[in-house]
Amino acid sequence: ALLGSGLIAHRLTLSLGTLSAATAEVAAGHFDRPITVESRDEIGELARSFNAMALELRRLEGTKEEFFASVSHELRSPLTSIREGAHLLRERVSGPLTDRQRRLVEIIAAGSDRLLGLVNQILEVTRLRAGVLPIQRSRLELDTVVARAVDELRPRADQAGIVLEREQSGDEFTCLGDEDRLLQVIVNLVANAIRFTPRGGRVVARVIATSAELEIQVEDTGVGIPASELAHIFEPYRQAHGDRGGTGLGLAIVRGVAQAHGGRVTVESQEGKGSRFTVLLPRT
Secondary structure, three states, X not given: OHHHHHHHHHHHHHHHHHHHHHHHHHHOOOOOOOOOOOOOOHHHHHHHHHHHHHHHHHHHHHHHHHHHHHHHHHHHHHXXXXXXXXXXHHOOOXXXXXXXHHHHHHHHHHHHHHHHHHHHHHHHHHHHHHOOOOOOOEEEEXXXXXXXXXXXXXXXXXXXXXXXXXEEEOOOOEEEEOHHHHHHHHHHHHHHHHHXXXXXXXXXXXXXXXXXXXXXXXXXXXXXXXXXXXXXXXXXOOOOOHHHOOOOOHHHHHHHHHHHOOOEEEEEEEOOOEEEEEEEEEOO
């Protein structure tokens, strides 16, 4: 009797452990890993119910992404037309503008630029999650890409009163990758660092060459990320500090582009002291 009870307890423990692990996967957004059902008892019935729930969540997730993609696609064309029209007015193609008209045109241009950027981010996240984002690989010098990103964002850093620096370690920075996508990764990380670093702080964009891979590090002396949020910051629409603006899509795009290159992203952070994001990329 004792042996039988022990066997039953052992089987229950294993089954509940499997269910617990599967629950964690669903909580992390992975709905395509069903539990293997091997029994017809209550545990087996619970596993079948769990699989049905995960399947429904997967369907709802797909519906949500299709909706976002469809709406974003429909918004993209009229927003582009509004933006281009505002830019033409700003350049006085249709004639001179009064001061009031010029201010209104500036508001329209800035708003349409911001909305078009959000729409493009939603489309990119949807393509990344579907695994269909086009990656155009070519031989490039990663240190040059980092330099481009720093030069692009230096005026923003200067305006915010932040020291923006670039460092490199190693000699050979050649890799195969999509230069525009990798530039987007670095710009997203550096722009985030500037936004979350107080005036007088420091942001460093660093590229490190090792024999097997290349590292891009973006380090700041900013507000840091709460420990409870570190496991979730790469999820779409998730923000550790929602009061500082942003869409919650930038880090999801960073991770997706890195993974599309066969790489990965890590983060280290301490509240009140700053953060360091590291993108690790294979050379080929």
